[in-house]
Structure formats: structure tokens, C-alpha cells
Amino acid sequence: MRFLFKTDYEDDIRLFPHSGYVVSYGILLALLMIAPFVLSSYLVSQLVFVCIYATVGVGLMILTGFTGQASLGHAAFLAIGAYTAAYLQQYNVPFPVYFLAGGLLTGVVGALVGFPALRLTGIYLVIATISFAFIVEEVLARWESVTHGNEGMRVKTLSLFGQAVPQNGPTFYFLCLGVLILTIVGTLNLLRSPTGRAFVAIRDSETAARSMGVNVSLYKVKSFAISAAITGLAGVLFAHKLSFISPEMFTLQLSIEFIIVILIGGTFSLHGAVLGAIFLVMIDPFLTYLKDDLPGIIAGTFATFGADSVTAGKIYSNVAAVASANGLKGAIYGVIIVLFVLFEPLGLYGRWLKIKLFFQLFPLYKRATFKRQKIYVKSERNR
Amino acid sequence: MLDFVQQLVSGIALGCVYGLIALGFVLVYKATEVVNFAQGDLMMLGGFFAFTFIGMLGLNYWLGFAGAVAAMALFGMLAERVVVRPILGYPQFSIIMATIGLGYFLRSVVGMIWGTDDFKIETPFSDGVLRIGSLVLAYDKLSVIAATIILCALLYLFFNRTTLGTAMRASSENMLAAYYMGIPVKRVVSIVWAISAAVATAAGVLLAPITFIHSNVGLVLGLKAFPAAVLGGFGSIPGAVVGGVLIGVIESMAGFYLPQGWKDVAPYIVLLVVLLLKPEGLFGIHTRKKV
Numbered sequence A: 001m002r003f004l005f006k007t008d009y010e011d012d013i014r015l016f017p018h019s020g021y022v023v024s025y026g027i028l029l030a031l032l033m034i035a036p037f038v039l040s041s042y043l044v045s046q047l048v049f050v051c052i053y054a055t056v057g058v059g060l061m062i063l064t065g066f067t068g069q070a071s072l073g074h075a076a077f078l079a080i081g082a083y084t085a086a087y088l089q090q091y092n093v094p095f096p097v098y099f100l101a102g103g104l105l106t107g108v109v110g111a112l113v114g115f116p117a118l119r120l121t122g123i124y125l126v127i128a129t130i131s132f133a134f135i136v137e138e139v140l141a142r143w144e145s146v147t148h149g150n151e152g153m154r155v156k157t158l159s160l161f162g163q164a165v166p167q168n169g170p171t172f173y174f175l176c177l178g179v180l181i182l183t184i185v186g187t188l189n190l191l192r193s194p195t196g197r198a199f200v201a202i203r204d205s206e207t208a209a210r211s212m213g214v215n216v217s218l219y220k221v222k223s224f225a226i227s228a229a230i231t232g233l234a235g236v237l238f239a240h241k242l243s244f245i246s247p248e249m250f251t252l253q254l255s256i257e258f259i260i261v262i263l264i265g266g267t268f269s270l271h272g273a274v275l276g277a278i279f280l281v282m283i284d285p286f287l288t289y290l291k292d293d294l295p296g297i298i299a300g301t302f303a304t305f306g307a308d309s310v311t312a313g314k315i316y317s318n319v320a321a322v323a324s325a326n327g328l329k330g331a332i333y334g335v336i337i338v339l340f341v342l343f344e345p346l347g348l349y350g351r352w353l354k355i356k357l358f359f360q361l362f363p364l365y366k367r368a369t370f371k372r373q374k375i376y377v378k379s380e381r382n383r
Numbered sequence B: 001m002l003d004f005v006q007q008l009v010s011g012i013a014l015g016c017v018y019g020l021i022a023l024g025f026v027l028v029y030k031a032t033e034v035v036n037f038a039q040g041d042l043m044m045l046g047g048f049f050a051f052t053f054i055g056m057l058g059l060n061y062w063l064g065f066a067g068a069v070a071a072m073a074l075f076g077m078l079a080e081r082v083v084v085r086p087i088l089g090y091p092q093f094s095i096i097m098a099t100i101g102l103g104y105f106l107r108s109v110v111g112m113i114w115g116t117d118d119f120k121i122e123t124p125f126s127d128g129v130l131r132i133g134s135l136v137l138a139y140d141k142l143s144v145i146a147a148t149i150i151l152c153a154l155l156y157l158f159f160n161r162t163t164l165g166t167a168m169r170a171s172s173e174n175m176l177a178a179y180y181m182g183i184p185v186k187r188v189v190s191i192v193w194a195i196s197a198a199v200a201t202a203a204g205v206l207l208a209p210i211t212f213i214h215s216n217v218g219l220v221l222g223l224k225a226f227p228a229a230v231l232g233g234f235g236s237i238p239g240a241v242v243g244g245v246l247i248g249v250i251e252s253m254a255g256f257y258l259p260q261g262w263k264d265v266a267p268y269i270v271l272l273v274v275l276l277l278k279p280e281g282l283f284g285i286h287t288r289k290k291v
Helices: A019-038 A041-066 A074-089 A095-117 A122-142 A170-192 A194-204 A206-211 A216-242 A252-265 A270-292 A294-304 A309-323 A328-343 A347-360 B002-032 B039-056 B061-087 B092-114 B139-161 B163-173 B175-180 B185-207 B217-232 B237-257 B262-277
Strands: A158-160 A163-165 B129-132 B135-138
Touching: A019 A041, A019 A170, A041 A074, A041 A170, A041 A194, A041 A216, A041 A252, A041 A270, A074 A095, A074 A122, A074 A216, A074 A252, A095 A122, A095 A158, A095 A216, A095 B262, A122 A252, A122 B092, A122 B217, A122 B262, A158 A170, A163 A170, A170 A194, A170 A216, A170 A270, A194 A206, A194 A216, A206 A216, A252 A270, A252 A328, A252 A347, A252 B092, A270 A294, A270 A328, A270 A347, A294 A309, A328 B061, A328 B092, B002 B039, B002 B135, B002 B139, B002 B163, B002 B185, B002 B217, B002 B237, B039 B061, B039 B092, B039 B185, B039 B217, B061 B092, B061 B185, B092 B217, B129 B139, B135 B139, B139 B163, B139 B185, B139 B237, B163 B175, B163 B185, B175 B185, B217 B237, B217 B262, B237 B262
Parallel strands: none
Antiparallel strands: A158 A163, B129 B135
């Protein structure tokens, strides 16, 4: 094992604390680079969704995880990015231009949302962002000259420097991966900068941040704008991946899924955004697995332990009935969210940290290291 | 003018349902600072219990109503015990997520058990109308308004005239202080959840004749009840009802006088404007920490 001795601030904010990080992330990157040539096209497609969701997760993480401003309206930012791309594409604007324009426009809208949000805290902010998302959804459905209303818009195949980039090909995957990596590195750098430190200070205590001379309102608006801009960039990719967008795709449900991404992944880490995105995207294949294979496996297990064929058949049909029940996904979401909040509020990344620490400190690991502390005095009402 | 009154009454009736759901939010929030995103789903579950008792088992309407309220009160306590109590005192975000999870779970389980069709509960006052001159008012809408008034009066008496109500107000002011004064705070909190689930059930059963009961009705109405609670100022019981009625009337009027599409967003636009001007809602009290 390796001990990290931090002697000055430079040590504390280093991107790679030691060479092990370079090696492990290098291996991960190499694996991701060869992925589209090894994996099936279905899995590559899922990886693209992971990249897009993770990008949104990083954006939301900046706002919710690091600045402490809850938002249930991020589907609206995604929608603005997606629609900007679809609209500008009609006028043969090149991809890099409308990609950046989507991010910029969404960032501006995010800042505009951030200003009213300055005076709101807690539940009022949540409701305000939900309201904003509803209004955007309705505008998209009604502003037919631009968005084609409920008919939706077709998004043409992406073309980059005169080359067509089909949304199922490896190039599109590399594009999404590149955007994700750039976003993550950019966010890491942001968090090392005074701006990021101010965000975290605001999250931990607004009063303390203000008394340290942090301009709270400025940084809150900044946080909204940056978060929205990143989500808008993801929206452009999202539109291209689906090649068709319509207002009913950007509902509250989607916003909640983004929150699930950062909650399941771990609210205070960028690893969490990626892990959460992997989790969310993999639920669908997992459900298919439940429907197709699980009944056979369970019935087979019973058969090997001496159940006769009639009982095995019954078990098979019962399990199949439960596994293919309508709305099973919702139940799984529900149970998983509640279990994570109750037992692992740091999310998947928190679990990973615990495992890592267990091996680092092997015979001396104490569970109490991660014991949560209740804070009854910190009331949201007294601000 | 006649149209206006007609719209006003149906808006108020709808708003009373929002108000009753919002009342549930506010009761729970006042007592424990927990924002219960599953409140609408509790209402939906209550409606389904009532449907099971009345429509499937063939019980008398009032008996089924009472049965559903009792069952949901128990369920509210159970939900509080299992989902909320372990995380009391954690950041608001965790609690919101936990209740969203609970809502997801309830919706999909109800969909699995009862199916995803629309259901209707037969009530003694489903069909009749009250005629005043040329004004036609449906009994089911009037019944919602009457029931809301009765429920609010009962809750008012409960909170201001009974020991348990006083204990609840005390623990909502300061949980720790109440605990030191010998109030069984945990039990009080679970009773608050029982009451809030019971109020939600009442809303669900009253609503059943107006809109049908289906597994997503809680989400749809819960999302309208939130603005109602926020508009009134989260944490103010009269505010919740007033906010609900306001949202209902705005929605009803926008649906009638404005072009299509405004009906669904008008409440949210009004809400945003109110929040901009008065961030703590219409009846909210902005408390400041004394240092």
C-alpha cells in the first residue's frame, strides 16, 4: 500500500495524486478505445448512452453535488441543447458550430434560470426548476414554427469535416467519449480553481462562504450556467444518437433519471456520475435478462435439486410472470433508490472507496470510519 | 357570467383536491421537515383501497371510505417507519429522493396488482345536480368542497384543542426541545404520517367521481399539489388549502378562457411569478436564525 503525504496545497489539488492513477486510468482509456472493435454493436450503443448520461451527470453534479442547488429540471436543458442542434442543422450549420451554440444557448438559459433561483432554497428551488421544465416542455410542444410541435423533429446524420458519422458507428462513440472525457477533465480543473472551491463552500455553508468573501449569488448563477451548458452539449449528442426528438421525451421522468444517476453513483464525486450512468443504462438490459433467462435459471436450479418437471414448469411460469410484469422497472427504480438512500448515501463510488480502504488497511479496517452522523440542529427553515 | 361561475365552482372543487394533497405535504413538512414526494401516490393508493372495498367487495360507500382511510393511516405509519425514520435529520436531498423512490415503487406495484386501467368508484352523489336558476352544479363537485371544509375544521380543532395536537405543534416547532419536555416525538411523527395519509385518502376517494383512478393519477395530481403547497408557503396549513384552490381556479380559468396548452402551464407560470416576488410563498413565514 501507499501513503500519500500532503505537505502543501499543490499536493492537495494535484489531478493524479500518484503514478498508480495514471496507470489505472490509462488502462481504462485503452480498454474504452478498443471497445467498439470488440463489443457487439448493441453494447457499443449502450456505451454511447452511458457517455451521454454521464456527461449530464457531471453537469448536474456541479450544480447539485458541488454547489448544493437541487434541480429537477435538467431534462429541459437537455431539450434545449437537442432542439438547438436539430434547428440549426436545417440550415446546414456545421457540427462544431451548432455543438458549441447548443452549449452556449443552454448556458445562457441556465444563467437566466439561476437568477430567479438565487432567492430560493430547498424545496422552493426544486419546485421552481420543475415548473421551468414544464414550461419548456409546453413551449416545445406549442412553438410549431421552430420545433414542429408534437410531431417532433428528425435529426440528420451528423457530419464532421465533410465525413458522415452514423450514430451507430465507432466514430460517434469516440466523439461522445471525447466529450465526456473533456467534460470530466474540465470539471476537475474547475473544481481545483477558486470557482470550484467557492461552489463547495456554498454547498457546505452559505453563511460561512459569504463571510469568507465569496460572492454567493455570482457563483450560484455561474454554477447554473456551467451545469446547463454541459447538459446542453450532452443534449446535442443525445439528439444525434436518437435521430428523432419530440417534446414528450424530455419529461420530469428524465429529470428524475438524471438525479438517479448522481444519487446512485455518489453525490459528491465525478466518478459517481459515470458509475451512476452505467447503472442507469444497464437497467434495461438487466430487465431483458430477467425476462428471458432468469426463469429458466431458477427453474433449472430447482430441477437439479430434485424438483420434478411439473413443479419446475410451475416455478418457471410464476417467475416469468413476475419478471415480465408491467412496470417492473419502476418498482426496481423505487426499491433501489430507497435502499441507496437508506444504506449507501455515498452511492456506488462510496462503496468502492470502502472496498479500497478495506484492502489498504487490511487487518485494521473499522466500519465506524464511514459512520454517518445525524444533524438535527441544521434546519432548512432557519436560513 | 354563468360560464364564469361554473368554471369557478369546478376550479374550486379541483383546487380543494389539490389543497387536500398539499395539506398532507404541509402536515409532514411542519412536523419533520420532510418533503414527501410520494404524497400524490399515497392518495392514489388510498383511492385504490377504496375501490377495492367499494367496487370489488361491494361494501357500503361510507364503510369502504372509512376502511380505506384506516388502512391508509396504517400504511402511512409503516412508510414512515421503514423509509423515513432512518434518514430523519439527513440532508433534504436524501429525503426527497427516498420519497420519490417510494412513489415509484407504489405506482408500479399498484399497476401490477390492479392493472393500468381506469377505475371508477360509485358514490351516493355521483349523478345528481343542484340547479340554482340556470346554474347547474354537480353534487360530486360540491361534495368535494364540503368535505374539504369539514376536514379543515376537524384538523383545526385537533391541532388547537387536543393534547396530541398541541404535542404535534410543539414537536414541529422544535423537535429536540419537545423531546426533552417528555413528548414522545417518534410516536407523534408516525401519527402525523398517519393523518397525512388519511387526508390524502380522503382526497383520493372524493376525487374518484371527478377523474378516474389509475396508477399514475397520484403523480399527475401530486405535481399540481406541490405548487399549491409552495404557493401557500410550505408549512402553513391554511396556505396549503388557499394555494390549492388558487391553483385549481387558475387551471380551470386558463382552460376555459386561454388557448389550448395554457391550462397545464398557467399554474406554474403563476407559481414562478409568486416565487420571484415572494420567495417564501403567500403565507410563508421567513424565519431567521438568531445568533
